[in-house]
Amino acid sequence: MIAEVITDVSAHPVDRPFDYIVPERMEAVIERGARVKVPFGNRKVLGFVTAFKDTSDVPVNKLRPVDELLDLEPVLSTEMLELADWMRETTLCFEIDALQVMLPSALRAKYEKVIHIIRAEQLGEEVARFVGSRKTVAVKEFPEPMLPALKRLAKEGAVSIETAIRQRTAVKKERVLVIAGPEQLDHVHALVKKGARRQAELLEWLQSHAGETIPSRDVMEMTGTTRATVRALIEKGAAAEEQVEVYRKPEVGLLPEAAGDPVVLTGEQADAVGRISASADEGREETFLLHGITGSGKTEVYMQVIRRVLEQGKEAIVLVPEISLTPQITSRFKKRFGPLVAVMHSGLSAGEKYDEWRKIQRGEVKVVVGARSAVFAPFRNIGVIILDEEHESSYKQEDSPRYHARDVAIRRAKMHGCPVILGSATPSLESFARAHKGVYTLLSLTERAKQQPLPEVRIVDMREELKNGNRSMFSVELAEAIRDRLEKGEQTVLFLNRRGYSSFVLCRDCGTAVQCPNCDISLTYHRATERLQCHYCGHEEQVPLTCPECGSEHIRFFGTGTQKVQEELHRLLPEARVLRMDVDTTRQKGSHEKLLRQFGEGEADILLGTQMIAKGLDFPNITLVGVLSADTMLRLSDFRAAEKTFQLLTQVSGRAGRHEKEGEVYIQTYAPEHYAVELAKDQAFEPFYGIEMANRKRFSYPPFYYITLIRFSHEDLMTVSDRAQKAVAWLTDKLGPDSLIIGPTASEVARVNNRYRYQCLIKYKKEPKLAGVLTDLVQIYRNTWMKEGLLMSIDMNPSSIS
DNA sequence: AGCACGCCGACT
DNA sequence: GTCGGCGTGCTC
Numbered sequence: 062m063i064a065e066v067i068t069d070v071s072a073h074p075v076d077r078p079f080d081y082i083v084p085e086r087m088e089a090v091i092e093r094g095a096r097v098k099v100p101f102g103n104r105k106v107l108g109f110v111t112a113f114k115d116t117s118d119v120p121v122n123k124l125r126p127v128d129e130l131l132d133l134e135p136v137l138s139t140e141m142l143e144l145a146d147w148m149r150e151t152t153l154c155f156e157i158d159a160l161q162v163m164l165p166s167a168l169r170a171k172y173e174k175v176i177h178i179i180r181a182e183q184l185g186e187e188v189a190r191f192v193g194s195r196k197t198v199a200v201k202e203f204p205e206p207m208l209p210a211l212k213r214l215a216k217e218g219a220v221s222i223e224t225a226i227r228q229r230t231a232v233k234k235e236r237v238l239v240i241a242g243p244e245q246l247d248h249v250h251a252l253v254k255k256g257a258r259r260q261a262e263l264l265e266w267l268q269s270h271a272g273e274t275i276p277s278r279d280v281m282e283m284t285g286t287t288r289a290t291v292r293a294l295i296e297k298g299a300a301a302e303e304q305v306e307v308y309r310k311p312e313v314g315l316l317p318e319a320a321g322d323p324v325v326l327t328g329e330q331a332d333a334v335g336r337i338s339a340s341a342d343e344g345r346e347e348t349f350l351l352h353g354i355t356g357s358g359k360t361e362v363y364m365q366v367i368r369r370v371l372e373q374g375k376e377a378i379v380l381v382p383e384i385s386l387t388p389q390i391t392s393r394f395k396k397r398f399g400p401l402v403a404v405m406h407s408g409l410s411a412g413e414k415y416d417e418w419r420k421i422q423r424g425e426v427k428v429v430v431g432a433r434s435a436v437f438a439p440f441r442n443i444g445v446i447i448l449d450e451e452h453e454s455s456y457k458q459e460d461s462p463r464y465h466a467r468d469v470a471i472r473r474a475k476m477h478g479c480p481v482i483l484g485s486a487t488p489s490l491e492s493f494a495r496a497h498k499g500v501y502t503l504l505s506l507t508e509r510a511k512q513q514p515l516p517e518v519r520i521v522d523m524r525e526e527l528k529n530g531n532r533s534m535f536s537v538e539l540a541e542a543i544r545d546r547l548e549k550g551e552q553t554v555l556f557l558n559r560r561g562y563s564s565f566v567l568c569r570d571c572g573t574a575v576q577c578p579n580c581d582i583s584l585t586y587h588r589a590t591e592r593l594q595c596h597y598c599g600h601e602e603q604v605p606l607t608c609p610e611c612g613s614e615h616i617r618f619f620g621t622g623t624q625k626v627q628e629e630l631h632r633l634l635p636e637a638r639v640l641r642m643d644v645d646t647t648r649q650k651g652s653h654e655k656l657l658r659q660f661g662e663g664e665a666d667i668l669l670g671t672q673m674i675a676k677g678l679d680f681p682n683i684t685l686v687g688v689l690s691a692d693t694m695l696r697l698s699d700f701r702a703a704e705k706t707f708q709l710l711t712q713v714s715g716r717a718g719r720h721e722k723e724g725e726v727y728i729q730t731y732a733p734e735h736y737a738v739e740l741a742k743d744q745a746f747e748p749f750y751g752i753e754m755a756n757r758k759r760f761s762y763p764p765f766y767y768i769t770l771i772r773f774s775h776e777d778l779m780t781v782s783d784r785a786q787k788a789v790a791w792l793t794d795k796l797g798p799d800s801l802i803i804g805p806t807a808s809e810v811a812r813v814n815n816r817y818r819y820q821c822l823i824k825y826k827k828e829p830k831l832a833g834v835l836t837d838l839v840q841i842y843r844n845t846w847m848k849e850g851l852l853m854s855i856d857m858n859p860s861s862i863s
Numbered sequence: 864a865g866c867a868c869g870c871c872g873a874c875t
Numbered sequence: 876g877t878c879g880g881c882g883t884g885c886t887c
Contacts, residue, residue: 066875072876079875102874102878119875224877848870 062088063117064127066108067156068101069170073843076155079108080117082126091127094135094142096168098128104224107131107170109160111142136168136422138439140476147472153835153855154462162462163437167415171227174200176211176220183219185210232419233412235307236277238291238300243271249299259290267299277302308416323368323397324361324510329353333362333504337480338369341444344478348471350451350496351484353506354744355715356513359484360390362506363447364397366482371401371427375444375479379430380466382453383407388654389679390449394430405431405438408650433458436466436473443477446470451483451492452708457860465858467492486715486744487708490757493750494764509719516686516717516724518742522733534629539687539727546685547637547666551722553685554678555630555669556713557623558693566593568608569615575605581812586618589645598814623669626689630667642670672709674716681720688713691730691738698809699863700762703737707749710741761801766824769831770859771838772808774816774852782807784846785819788838788853792823795834800825809863816852822862 065078081099083091091097091110099108105128117124137145137160145159152159161169175197178184184192188210192198200222203211214220241249246268253260266284281291295302326334333351340347353359367377381390383406394402403417403426420426422439429438433456436446448456448467456466467483474481483492483501496503509515521536531537546553565583566575574583577595584593586604594601608616618625623643630639640660647653653673660668661680668674694706710728718724730738740749758765771788775781785805793802804821811818825831835855842853 063875068874070874070876074872075874075876081875099875104874104877106874106876117875123875125875 370444
């Protein structure tokens with residue numbers, strides 16, 4: 062038997078299956094989707110078995126046997142193997158990357174070079190002393206100066222250097238005591254010596270738990286005894302100690318008032334649940350776009366559909382944008398479905414993620430709530446896949462494999478015969494257009510679940526404020542409104558769109574900001590470290606005392622970070638209690654939940670934050686939302702700038718007045734007449750959709766055209782510009798006349814990490830040749846440009862082109 | 864001669 | 876990606 066194996070080597074020339082002989086002893090147990098250890102060149106690597114066959118085209122003398130079978134139970138199903146093929150084709154990634162992304166990182170291999178001692182007497186004094194009596198030693202343990210000696214020893218055959226494969230995180234084991242039966246314990250009683258008070262105490266406790274199995278640690282804790290005592294009784298036969306597999310228990314901070322029980326549905330909600338359930342019952346692969354204004358109760362619809370699916374013995378996947386950012390929604394699922402829910406998010410450790418994954422794999426849970434990668438949850442009988450906030454750009458992975466969770470969800474639904482729900486108050490233009498065309502089924506929720514009116518939204522023209530001499534971050538109106546809430550004991554949420562607005566250091570004399578030495582971008586000032594940082598390459602430096610350009614001492618901080626707003630807020634309203642939520646205050650594990658809980662329990666009057674507070678926040682006492690700078694995003698040179706601004710403003714406004722008290726929203730902007738700002742005021746999605754669609758059509762952008770972005774980078778400006786030019790010329794020649802090729806142009810940030818960046822954009826409606834042409838372009842790249850140090854990457858469906 | 868370094872091709 | 880093989884050029 063021959064196995065086809067995809068090896069754990071992410072590189073072009075080996076992006077294909079390699080044939081291996083399956084040793085007889087493995088033949089009965091090896092399966093597709095299992096991991097194996099195989100010899101590859103002069104080392105051992107991990108690989109995935111993707112197929113079997115009887116004969117190979119490879120010359121027999123080149124074939125080598127599989128070294129070791131790592132999984133008796135395959136880690137990837139045939140569905141997943143097929144899905145990986147599809148991902149390779151649609152995103153142009155390596156097969157191995159597609160396979161790896163579906164598994165928890167704990168299952169990935171870690172390679173370590175070790176030396177095996179063959180003839181200890183030959184080692185020489187120094188090495189021998191270091192090695193001691195060990196048979197194998199990791200190479201990295203040796204001090205640098207000893208390495209040449211090791212090399213020589215390897216050549217002489219006194220030692221061998223090999224790569225060991227280690228699994229990153231193992232199954233967690235715990236010691237348990239299997240306590241003997243009562244008669245046996247009585248028997249032990251006689252053996253305990255008179256003076257052994259501790260043992261007698263412990264034995265008495267054990268007698269009251271005869272026959273049970275209890276974790277050793279718990280036993281010691283409850284009886285106040287130590288290992289020595291326990292061991293003494295084990296020797297006398299009072300109990301046996303065993304190792305059992307356990308799951309790690311991630312800390313789940315359940316938020317207090319997240320409702321657990323199903324609620325009575327509005328007519329619209331009930332209709333949505335009915336239609337989706339019908340589709341699920343019939344096993345139809347239908348995609349629904351659930352368009353519901355903020356506060357219309359989309360989550361309740363999801364949960365009732367899931368309940369129906371569970372009743373049929375099927376499973377459900379719920380995707381939310383970066384889950385640690387929305388503890389409220391996970392709390393609701395945990396409360397509703399209890400132990401049937403697994404949660405997968407970036408806040409979990411590798412071991413915790415692995416444990417959650419195993420629960421899914423073994424069928425111990427039926428619902429998974431997670432971020433993007435949870436779309437690969439290893440369920441076998443999926444009944445529904447849900448993407449909440451489907452317009453969120455975090456569903457697109459920005460590095461290889463550049464997949465979109467929405468596409469994967471729809472693909473998996475096809476294979477399982479089940480519906481997909483795309484939920485949003487502000488759907489992506491792509492999805493809404495598809496719903497209009499009838500590709501997706503549109504379901505609308507137009508009323509708020511608790512019948513509250515939409516909040517009153519006021520747009521504040523900051524140019525007027527400036528004219529009137531108000532140079533602060535707060536307009537007179539907004540400041541007044543905050544003060545008003547403070548007096549009433551109600552809560553305020555202030556939102557700062559930080560992008561392009563962080564603090565930087567500017568010279569007042571020559572007007573330049575301090576730049577990163579490696580990238581064409583200004584450095585950002587970080588209060589916590591009191592240093593300047595580059596967000597692209599990570600470069601860090603001291604804040605200069607004089608301008609590096611002109612030597613002037615007149616340099617000062619400019620721009621607005623959350624810290625600065627907090628200071629200004631304190632000056633304005635010294636009595637207000639402010640909670641700040643941004644990357645700096647939420648870096649610690651669980652701090653996000655903690656801050657939200659504090660705010661929910663009324664420990665602060667004002668919550669000040671960035672993007673991360675725009676979603677999911679749902680507290681009854683919030684009656685005021687302020688957006689400090691609505692239009693910073695509009696300045697981005699990206700075709701989605703207006704869409705993103707509209708979505709963000711609508712989401713943020715939706716945080717106010719979700720319960721009994723009415724809400725009010727202030728949007729401060731320098732572009733009050735922009736349609737994205739004006740229409741967000743009334744959550745007027747359809748009018749916005751109309752205008753934006755017209756613009757997209759005029760400029761040939763999605764959803765009218767598909768786009769593919771090709772990026773190039775090189776240390777030398779001339780080289781990158783020339784190769785990009787050559788690539789574009791080649792594409793123009795090969796692609797059909799209806800495809801538009803834009804560029805090459807220098808990227809928005811033209812240099813990152815001392816590499817110059819160019820890009821070009823292909824726009825097309827139908828281009829059957831595209832896949833083939835791009836594959837050929839990659840061939841050219843591999844054979845020529847890659848060797849000169851050029852990097853080229855292709856994004857088949859970029860969410861942003863800036 | 865002895866080796867450091869960079870380039871190239873192979874990996875079943 | 877990572878290795879060994881091979882050529883070049885430098886030093887003792």
